[in-house]
Amino acid sequence: xxxxxxxxxxxxxxxxxxxxxxxxxxxxxxxxxxxxxxxxxxxxxxxxxxxxxxxxxxxxxxxxxxxxxxxxxxxxxxxxxxxxxxxxxxxxxxxxxxxxxxxxxxxxxxxxxxxxxxxxxxxxxxxxxxxxxxxxxxxxxxxxxxxxxxxxxxxxxxxxxxxxxxxxxxxxxxxxxxxxxxxxxxxxxxxxxxxxxxxxxxxxxxxxxxxxxxxxxxxxxxxxxxxxxxxxxxxxxxxxxxxxxxxxxxxxxxxxxxxxxxxxxxxxxxxxxxxxxxxxxxxxxxxxxxxxxxxxxxxxxxxxxxxxxxxxxxxxxxx
Amino acid sequence: xxxxxxxxxxxxxxxxxxxxxxxxxxxxxxxxxxxxxxxxxxxxxxxxxxxxxxxxxxxxxxxxxxxxxxxxxxxxxxxxxxxxxxxxxxxxxxxxxxxxxxxxxxxxxxxxxxxxxxxxxxxxxxxxxxxxxxxxxxxxxxxxxxxxxxxxxxxxxxxxxxxxxxxxxxxxxxxxxxxxxxxxxxxxxxxxxxxxxxxxxxxxxxxxxxxxxxxxxxxxxxxxxxxxxxxxxxxxxxxxxxxxxxxxxxxxxxxxxxxxxxxxxxxxxxxxxxxxxxxxxxxxxxxxxxxxxxxxxxxxxxxxxxxxxxxxxxxxxxxxxxxxxxxxxxxxxxxxxxxxxxxxxxxxxxxxxxxxxxxxxxxxxxxxxxxxxxxxxxx
Numbered sequence: 225x226x227x228x229x230x231x232x233x234x235x236x237x238x239x240x241x242x243x244x245x246x247x248x249x250x251x252x253x254x255x256x257x258x259x260x261x262x263x264x265x266x267x268x269x270x271x272x273x274x275x276x277x278x279x280x281x282x283x284x285x286x287x288x289x290x291x292x293x294x295x296x297x298x299x300x301x302x303x304x305x306x307x308x309x310x311x312x313x314x315x316x317x318x319x320x321x322x323x324x325x326x327x328x329x330x331x332x333x334x335x336x337x338x339x340x341x342x343x344x345x346x347x348x349x350x351x352x353x354x355x356x357x358x359x360x361x362x363x364x365x366x367x368x369x370x371x372x373x374x375x376x377x378x379x380x381x382x383x384x385x386x387x388x389x390x391x392x393x394x395x396x397x398x399x400x401x402x403x404x405x406x407x408x409x410x411x412x413x414x415x416x417x418x419x420x421x422x423x424x425x426x427x428x429x430x431x432x433x434x435x436x437x438x439x440x441x442x443x444x445x446x447x448x449x450x451x452x453x454x455x456x457x458x459x460x461x462x463x464x465x466x467x468x469x470x471x472x473x474x475x476x477x478x479x480x481x482x483x484x485x486x487x488x489x490x491x492x493x494x495x496x497x498x499x500x501x502x503x504x505x506x507x508x509x510x511x512x513x514x515x516x517x518x519x520x521x522x523x524x525x526x527x528x529x530x531x532x533x534x535x536x537x538x539x540x541x542x543x
Numbered sequence: 544x545x546x547x548x549x550x551x552x553x554x555x556x557x558x559x560x561x562x563x564x565x566x567x568x569x570x571x572x573x574x575x576x577x578x579x580x581x582x583x584x585x586x587x588x589x590x591x592x593x594x595x596x597x598x599x600x601x602x603x604x605x606x607x608x609x610x611x612x613x614x615x616x617x618x619x620x621x622x623x624x625x626x627x628x629x630x631x632x633x634x635x636x637x638x639x640x641x642x643x644x645x646x647x648x649x650x651x652x653x654x655x656x657x658x659x660x661x662x663x664x665x666x667x668x669x670x671x672x673x674x675x676x677x678x679x680x681x682x683x684x685x686x687x688x689x690x691x692x693x694x695x696x697x698x699x700x701x702x703x704x705x706x707x708x709x710x711x712x713x714x715x716x717x718x719x720x721x722x723x724x725x726x727x728x729x730x731x732x733x734x735x736x737x738x739x740x741x742x743x744x745x746x747x748x749x750x751x752x753x754x755x756x757x758x759x760x761x762x763x764x765x766x767x768x769x770x771x772x773x774x775x776x777x778x779x780x781x782x783x784x785x786x787x788x789x790x791x792x793x794x795x796x797x798x799x800x801x802x803x804x805x806x807x808x809x810x811x812x813x814x815x816x817x818x819x820x821x822x823x824x825x826x827x828x829x830x831x832x833x834x835x836x837x838x839x840x841x842x843x844x845x846x847x848x849x850x851x852x853x854x855x856x857x858x859x860x861x862x863x864x865x866x867x868x869x870x871x872x873x874x875x876x877x878x879x880x881x882x883x884x885x886x887x888x889x890x891x892x893x894x895x896x897x898x899x900x901x902x903x904x905x906x907x908x909x910x911x912x913x914x915x916x917x918x919x920x921x922x
Contacts, residue, residue: 456909460772467769499768503916510913513905 227251228340229313232331233320235344239384241320244342248318249288256286262315263290266297266327274304278313287315294319294327305330309337347384353377356384360391361402371404379411417441419454426531427458427493429538434531448516448523455530456509458493461486463502466494501537508533546593546601546608549586551716551739552708553578556587559703564594564601571701572676575658575684575692578705581738584685585623585656587705591683592619596648607648618645623656625832634665638672641680651680658684659691666693673699707737710865717746733867736850741843754781758844759851759868761915763877766922771915778915779908782840786833794829801825841907842898845914849894855879856887881920893917 233244252259262277269291277289294301306329308317319334321327335341347356354373361368380390390411398406417440425434441451464480465487473487480487508530515526547557556576563570574591576584593611594601596618602608610616620640622633637653645651655661661669673682673696682700686692689702713732716739717723723731723746731746734755744751758781761774802809807818814822850867855878857864868875882890897914901907 453906456906460908460912463768463772467767467772503768503771503919506909507913507916510900510905510909513909514900514903517904519900519903 226255227316228338229316230309230334230337230339231316231318231342232334232339233318233342233344234331236323236346237344237384239388240344240347241322244344245290245318245320248342249290252288252316258285259316260285260287261290262287263292264301266291266293266295266301269298269301269304271300271304274301274308278308278315278317280314289313289315289317291317291319294321294330295324296322297327297330302327302330306333309333350377350381353381353384353387357387357391360388361395364395366395367401369401369403372402372407375404375407376411379407379414379416382416415440416444417446419446419451420458422451422531423454423458424493426455426534427462427538429496429535431532431535431539434535435528438528438531442524442527448527451527452509452513452516452530455527455534456506456513458490459502459506459509459534461490462494462497463506465490466497466502467499496538501540505534505537508537546590546597546603546612548603549716549720550583550590552712552737553583553587553705556703556705560587560591561594561601564591570681572680573673573682573684573700575686575689575697575700575702576705577686577688577691577702579707579738580687581735581740581742582705582707583739584705585654586739588654588656588683588685589614589621592616592652592654595650595652595681611652616648618648618650619652619654621654621656624660625835628660628662629655629657629665631662631664631668634661634668638669641672641682642677643680644677645679649679651677652683653680654683654685656685658696659686661692661696663693666696670695670699708739710737713737713739713742717743721746723747730870733865733869734847734850736846736867754785755847756871757781758847759871760874762848762851762918763874763881763920765915765919767919768916771919772912774918775908775911775915778841778844778911781844782837782907785840786837790829790833790836794826797829798822798825838901838907841901841911845894845898849891851875851878852887852891852894855882856884856891859884859887886921890918 227248231248233241233248235241249261264273264277274289274291277287281287291297291301291305294305305319305327309330310333319330321331347353354377357373357376358368376387376390376394380386394402394406394410397410415437417437419441422434422437422441425437438451442448461482465476465482468476468480473484473491476482477484477487482490512526512530514520516523520526547561550557560574576588578584578587589612590601593603593608596611596616597605597607599605607616611619614621620637622629622637624633637655641651641653643651672680676682684692684696684700689697710729710732713735714725714728717728717732718725721743723743727746728742731742734752735742735745745755758778761777765771765774799809801821802814802818805818805821807814813819851871851874854866854868854875857866858875858879866872866875878887893914897910900910900913
């Protein structure tokens with residue numbers, strides 16, 4: 225597969241962008257083993273250096289010029305890029321661009337010059353991450369059980385780079401099908417809990433699960449203050465949806481200024497609550513918020529108490 | 544015509560301060576003026592400053608009196624903050640200034656209008672200057688109560704207490720000074736519970752009166768959890784409305800002026816880095832100011848809300864005390880009928896808790912929700 229003169233790697237996901245860059249350079253090397261690779265940083269660009277590197281060399285070797293982070297580039301870089309694309313380049317030009325409209329002039333010029341675009345889209349949702357992990361293993365020729373993927377995401381799912389490393393480690397260190405037990409052996413007991421998961425468990429009345437997640441969240445460095453804020457916002461949504469009555473969730477979403485999926489989720493969570501108990505739960509959270517901001521002695525105790533109070537109210541509220 | 548004319552309903556305090564002006568033996572180098580918000584602490588401080596700097600002890604007509612009262616006198620420094628606190632660097636500047644002799648008058652007067660907003664370090668920076676005064680420097684510190692300043696400042700200053708002025712006196716001031724009709728002045732003074740600045744705003748601004756009524760009517764309307772959540776959201780929204788309405792214009796004007804001072808082009812889409820950093824600093828300051836203002840607005844609404852429960856309690860007890868909200872007699876009667884006196888006290892307690900929590904940086908919406916849930920009327 226031959227590489228065209230211009231390659232644009234566009235998208236915010238650094239892991240994927242780096243891989244795309246590596247594979248592009250690999251492809252160039254296959255064609256031309258002694259190619260010289262020049263790397264330029266967008267933010268540190270000095271006017272004219274692109275011209276220097278892309279003009280034909282006396283010694284005849286081909287060059288590949290990598291320009292990283294065009295979106296942080298200065299005006300000189302954008303001007304030089306446009307000029308070079310207009311006059312044609314002797315070297316292969318690989319440009320990476322994270323996001324935003326900065327450098328749009330250069331991007332447009334590249335697109336006009338039939339650039340090869342490699343996308344590196346952000347991977348945020350759990351579904352994207354599942355696909356990413358599955359693909360990681362498949363590309364290395366390994367089979368993975370769905371439960372193993374889920375367990376892996378729970379343990380190290382926050383950062384994609386970390387996730388990629390974890391996949392690599394599992395591929396290198398194990399043999400055979402990767403199942404939940406394998407993941408458990410390497411990442412057992414580690415859960416990346418967020419305030420949202422704590423709040424979900426608490427609002428659903430699962431006291432033990434909520435406390436476990438809370439402890440994990442605190443142990444991995446989450447501050448009590450944002451956890452209380454999430455508890456408050458989840459309860460608020462449940463309360464507002466519960467008291468808004470029936471109606472299509474899309475209408476309700478517009479009326480309450482929430483997203484439709486939030487309405488649906490809050491509705492599901494609202495089952496098993498009534499107004500009085502929900503009110504007491506919100507009051508417990510307000511008291512906890514005061515305590516974590518200096519009103520009480522022990523912020524961790526304050527959150528824990530609020531979580532327990534919420535689950536107790538959910539369970540029936542007697543005392 | 545005297546400088547003391549606008550210091551209303553504070554006969555005792557005024558006598559003390561006047562004696563100090565007249566007799567050097569009764570003068571001291573640091574004064575702490577305390578009184579509830581709106582009782583005229585800063586007005587009293589300015590009047591005192593004018594009386595000290597005026598050759599006739601506060602005639603109210605001479606050049607010295609005029610310049611002090613409008614804050615432009617060379618020997619008068621007024622420290623007032625619009626942010627959340629007075630920082631240590633401002634305090635150090637004041638301490639240094641205190642070492643200078645007065646340039647034209649008999650005294651160098653330094654007024655700190657919000658001594659309660661001195662941070663602990665800022666207060667510490669002032670201690671030395673307060674303790675070993677230069678001969679002709681006088682400090683006037685204003686705070687809601689003595690507990691609001693650290694004990695080491697308290698012990699270094701003489702304390703003068705202002706009280707809440709009577710409604711009639713506030714109404715009279717509004718009529719005389721601001722030309723407001725007596726009936727309106729009377730209503731505003733009562734509704735603002737003798738807070739002079741608030742009363743003036745209520746009397747002048749129809750929108751403020753409407754918002755106040757809306758807030759008070761909330762009390763009788765909260766029945767279900769949904770009502771409570773909505774009431775809390777409304778209260779918070781009213782606060783943000785007032786906040787953005789009053790600050791947006793001023794923020795923009797300040798930014799334009801800053802850009803002009805720096806010689807930058809206000810139209811430019813992006814500014815050079817050194818200007819950007821100054822603009823960012825200004826915006827940060829504006830943001831803290833907005834935070835404080837928003838909190839103050841919520842707090843004021845809660846004080847209003849408190850007044851209607853107080854009225855209900857007064858009605859229930861049948862005591863011959865005047866109602867704050869005489870214009871909302873129906874609502875007051877409904878509340879008095881629906882709740883027992885114990886429940887009324889609990890409601891007032893819930894409002895107090897919310898004020899305390901907002902003061903402690905709990906998000907206003909959450910604190911208001913918890914409060915509104917406690918205010919639900921029994922079905």
